[in-house]
Amino acid sequence: MKTALIQFTAGEDPEANLKTVRRMVRDAAEAGATFILTPEVSNILSVSRRHQQAVLHHEADDPFLSAIQADAAALDVWLLIGSLALKTGDADGRFANRSFLITPEGKIAARYDKIHMFDVEIDETESYRESAAYRPGGKAVVADTPFGKLGMTICYDMRFPHLYRKLAKAGATIITTPAAFSPVTGKAHWESLLRARAIENGVFVLAPAQCGQNGPTRATHGHSLVVSPWGEVLADGGDTPGITMVDLDLADVGRSRRRVPSLDHDREIEGP
Numbered sequence: 001m002k003t004a005l006i007q008f009t010a011g012e013d014p015e016a017n018l019k020t021v022r023r024m025v026r027d028a029a030e031a032g033a034t035f036i037l038t039p040e041v042s043n044i045l046s047v048s049r050r051h052q053q054a055v056l057h058h059e060a061d062d063p064f065l066s067a068i069q070a071d072a073a074a075l076d077v078w079l080l081i082g083s084l085a086l087k088t089g090d091a092d093g094r095f096a097n098r099s100f101l102i103t104p105e106g107k108i109a110a111r112y113d114k115i116h117m118f119d120v121e122i123d124e125t126e127s128y129r130e131s132a133a134y135r136p137g138g139k140a141v142v143a144d145t146p147f148g149k150l151g152m153t154i155c156y157d158m159r160f161p162h163l164y165r166k167l168a169k170a171g172a173t174i175i176t177t178p179a180a181f182s183p184v185t186g187k188a189h190w191e192s193l194l195r196a197r198a199i200e201n202g203v204f205v206l207a208p209a210q211c212g213q214n215g216p217t218r219a220t221h222g223h224s225l226v227v228s229p230w231g232e233v234l235a236d237g238g239d240t241p242g243i244t245m246v247d248l249d250l251a252d253v254g255r256s257r258r259r260v261p262s263l264d265h266d267r268e269i270e271g272p
């Protein structure tokens with residue numbers, strides 16, 4: 001299965017971001033990709049909640065989502081919108097960070113709201129409080145596709161191995177991890193965490209990422225990764241915008257799980 005991971009630098013203008021993504025999706029499809037993935041918050045990366053409130057939409061009338069659905073149908077491809085920032089009906093006004101799997105007919109096959117919020121203090125000058133602007137989801141999602149069951153996660157979720165285990169136990173052979181990762185934690189942890197999640201569960205991990213300087217006070221790590229079920233990095237998108245293409249051999253999942261069948265070896269543990 002020829003797969004394409006889109007890596008770009010989203011800014012504060014959803015219309016400009018949409019133009020970039022649509023062009024790159026078309027380029028990936030013309031290069032032969034049948035499954036195309038975009039990064040987390042593909043429609044906007046902004047630190048201003050007021051600005052987000054002014055330019056974001058609810059899912060039902062989001063122009064980014066409808067345009068990508070139309071493109072998936074026109075290009076006859078499966079397409080994962082890594083995630084969109086969307087308005088919700090929440091009384092406190094918090095947004096959703098929602099991933100969408102789109103069919104070649106342009107239909108929404110599955111949607112997933114990011115469960116784990118990135119509330120961290122990396123150092124004296126860099127901190128994040130994602131839960132102030134986004135409300136967490138509460139449901140793990142596995143979607144059926146012609147190329148196998150696909151588990152959906154987003155960015156910070158990768159630090160919670162029990163979620164990936166749950167997805168693998170539910171039959172996922174591919175797990176998507178779109179991201180807008182911090183450069184500091186990216187340099188230290190990005191590859192290690194993704195390889196660990198792939199190895200532990202015998203799954204392909206597909207991680208399209210944002211890169212570069214997204215605004216005056218926000219930058220992202222890049223290095224979109226495709227990791228095999230054996231933990232091999234099959235492709236690395238580097239730190240600049242571009243399309244990373246990989247032809248996946250889906251039989252690798254079965255081969256890896258036969259060699260080390262750890263999914264069958266889980267034990268109930270008492271204590272502490």
